[in-house]
Amino acid sequence: LKSFQIAWRALGLKLTAPRRVILEALEGDRSHPSAEQVLARVRKRRPGISFTTVYATLEALVRHGLLSRVTADPSRARFDTVTAAHDHVVCDRCGTIRDVAAPRRSLRGPRGFRVSRVQVEFHGTCGACDGRD
């Protein structure tokens, strides 16, 4: 969080009260929340915060590389506080996204293409969902 705030200032962004709350809500989060989930969490502390602000803040964080946008969920954007390279385990039933370490691997990128990141997703059914139904 502290490092977030430092990075934040260093990027010339303003550290406002709403943003402070949003940063706190995101800190240490491993659940890959959607914008709506971030909003809900943030409103527990400060009910006045608007959807607009949450969207704008998330977008600013993504734009500056302090947060990443996950596309594994087809129905909404999900956000990931871990920006270092890692893989995702995605339960297509309950939507849970779990991080796993990206093993040392040799995925050769294609020629004539500048690769900025490699995303590996394991899709399937998690243990909890597999038992049910």
Place this chain on the structure above:
Amino acid sequence: LKSFQIAWRALGLKLTAPRRVILEALEGDRSHPSAEQVLARVRKRRPGISFTTVYATLEALVRHGLLSRVTADPSRARFDTVTAAHDHVVCDRCGTIRDVAAPRRSLRGPRGFRVSRVQVEFHGTCGACDGRD
């Protein structure tokens, strides 16, 4: 296409005129079109076809495993006629999605999770976009 139609009937689905046109539009397509692009293509042949029908048909194809939904594009669903395992090269500037063979690899799935597919995406900038701007 013929095999599509056979699989289609075998699944108890009806082969209607609109669907025939949609199947023809998708056949051999490697461009990972969006629903809207499929609609546009289909309407060149039969202008009367509705958005509803295209959406319903794409969804039915996906549900029965004859087509797959690609999540690499954050703003809309894209569809892939190649259902065999392969990787994607995604240009985040122009949105182009290219298939590449999935090299033999040993990505170990996590324990306690039933993996149905592994999706590898190389995100970055394609040659054409890299020149510009």
Place this chain on the structure above:
DNA sequence: GTGTTTGCAAAGAATTTGCAACGAA
């Protein structure tokens, strides 16, 4: 002070749904 940020309401884009008519099997 200056330029960002906020928040509301409205707009936009993608997708889904209700429902009556239609048509393949």
Place this chain on the structure above:
DNA sequence: TTCGTTGCAAATTCTTTGCAAACAC
């Protein structure tokens, strides 16, 4: 005949935008 399919319009859901007031720096 029967039940899946079509198509229209309207509704939903997620996200973005216009704009005036508020605020960090």
